[in-house]
Amino acid sequence: MRIEYGILVIYNQPIERSSSYATFKDQLSVIVADNSTNEEIRKRNQKQVEKDGNVYLDMKGNQGLSKAYNQAISWIQQKEQKSCFILIMDDDTIFGNDFLQKATQEMNAKQADVYVPIVKAEKQILSPCTIHNGRIKAIHSLLSIHEDTISAINSGMIVSLNVYQKIRYNENLFLEYIDHDFIRQLKQHKYSIHVLQQEIQQNFSVFENDKASAKTRFSILKKDLHVFYGKSLSQHFLYKSILWKRKLRAVIQYKDLSIVWKW
Structure with missing residues (x-):
């Protein structure tokens, strides 16, 4: 080989x-x-x-x-x-x-x-x-x-x-x-x-420290997750839970609560 x-x-x-x-x-x-x-x-x-x-x-x-x-x-x-x-x-x-x-x-x-x-x-x-x-x-x-x-x-x-x-x-x-x-x-x-x-x-x-880069990456993640998980109800719930976990991780990392509604 x-x-x-x-x-x-x-x-x-x-x-x-x-x-x-x-x-x-x-x-x-x-x-x-x-x-x-x-x-x-x-x-x-x-x-x-x-x-x-x-x-x-x-x-x-x-x-x-x-x-x-x-x-x-x-x-x-x-x-x-x-x-x-x-x-x-x-x-x-x-x-x-x-x-x-x-x-x-x-x-x-x-x-x-x-x-x-x-x-x-x-x-x-x-x-x-x-x-x-x-x-x-x-x-x-x-x-x-x-x-x-x-x-x-x-x-x-x-x-x-x-x-x-x-x-x-x-x-x-x-x-x-x-x-x-x-x-x-x-x-x-x-x-x-x-x-x-x-x-x-x-x-x-995922371990990056730059907030602007992390926001851009999150936007891409949101679109790609939607494609990956499709439209079924169970998969949609999983899609949402992953996004929320990533948001909460960013809130803690950057000490910025506004990420919850701005991202």
Whole structure:
């Protein structure tokens, strides 16, 4: 099994600041889909990525994660005739330099369509996680993971190119829950998922301190949750409860009660 490509979506920052790009720019053919709204940043990123011998895709503004992922996948499908695997990465994920080597060893020992690493934010396990009746919960031990309830975030996910012949990322989702929707599709199509023993560290934006950025993210979350959970009454209740929890967390973090009615 070979991990041949990496997909990285970047937004309004120089590619040199991406820890994951720095790790894999010489190990994989990295397709950088640039969602930056700043044209100067896009020009500099294109110059650097192409200088490194990797592939630059200009999204000409922020088209959202799903469209960027799908465009990168389409590029790979046009170029690649053989079966291979693709590493999905966030720009700020910290991978060990031997991640590919160790992941490949595990993949050779256990066949699957999709592999997910253990993603942590400091000591907290972010991924894999569980999903049951639409409710996503963090885990404290991998023993909590079962085939029918597993979910995971995109960063570090290794996906067979063959999977993308049947499913793609949901372009009705802009930023949030894209990964959980993708896992849901994998299960519907009976694709197998295996949890790797490799650990990576994620600078997850749920922990961000900037209030303005948090408000923008909340607005996107609200729209994406509505798409993910649909219109059923039980799922609508879950959708509302998640939004309220996120609001209350922001009220405590920023000590601003007006968030309750302004966000």
